[in-house]
Amino acid sequence: MAEKIESLQDIKKAANSEAAEVAVRKAKKDKFGRAYATGKRKDAVARVWIKAGKGEITINDKSIDQYFARPVLKMIINQPFEVANRVNEFDVVCTVKGGGLSGQAGAIKHGISKALDLYEPELRTCLKKAGFLTRDDRTVERKKYGRAKARRSYQFSKR
Numbered sequence: 001m002a003e004k005i006e007s008l009q010d011i012k013k014a015a016n017s018e019a020a021e022v023a024v025r026k027a028k029k030d031k032f033g034r035a036y037a038t039g040k041r042k043d044a045v046a047r048v049w050i051k052a053g054k055g056e057i058t059i060n061d062k063s064i065d066q067y068f069a070r071p072v073l074k075m076i077i078n079q080p081f082e083v084a085n086r087v088n089e090f091d092v093v094c095t096v097k098g099g100g101l102s103g104q105a106g107a108i109k110h111g112i113s114k115a116l117d118l119y120e121p122e123l124r125t126c127l128k129k130a131g132f133l134t135r136d137d138r139t140v141e142r143k144k145y146g147r148a149k150a151r152r153s154y155q156f157s158k159r
Helices: 002-023 071-083 101-119 121-130
Strands: 035-041 044-052 057-059 090-097
Touching (some): 035 101, 071 101, 101 121
Antiparallel strands (some): 035 044
16 A cells, blocks of 8 residues: 555655646747747737847837836836846837837736746746736726716706
């Protein structure tokens, strides 16, 4: 009976080691050495390509300084690189549509995080821990009938 238990444990160990070998993730790059990902936030959708480079960020054929004037939005976009300790190591080219500037910055950040995960799978733990791989699904609530806005009532008049 003890021999059967040992053999079952050996089988489990072998299965776990095989699963560990399978769980190793490989980098996904195209023929140009780029990783591609799509980021979303509110109504904004960003298509992001990253490749090894000097840290240049191009958004809709404009530099980051031309596209985002506010330093807070630039900081949001650069957060994944700071968390992963990869500042000025990747060139980013992205196209973004929809939403406002804040939503677009969040979408680009999400896309950069996903692309970094595909380019270097070992960065997944630090990006996941920072919460950058999770899509922020908060969107504007729809307006309801009988209301001034989504929740605000019309002004009440007693007389």
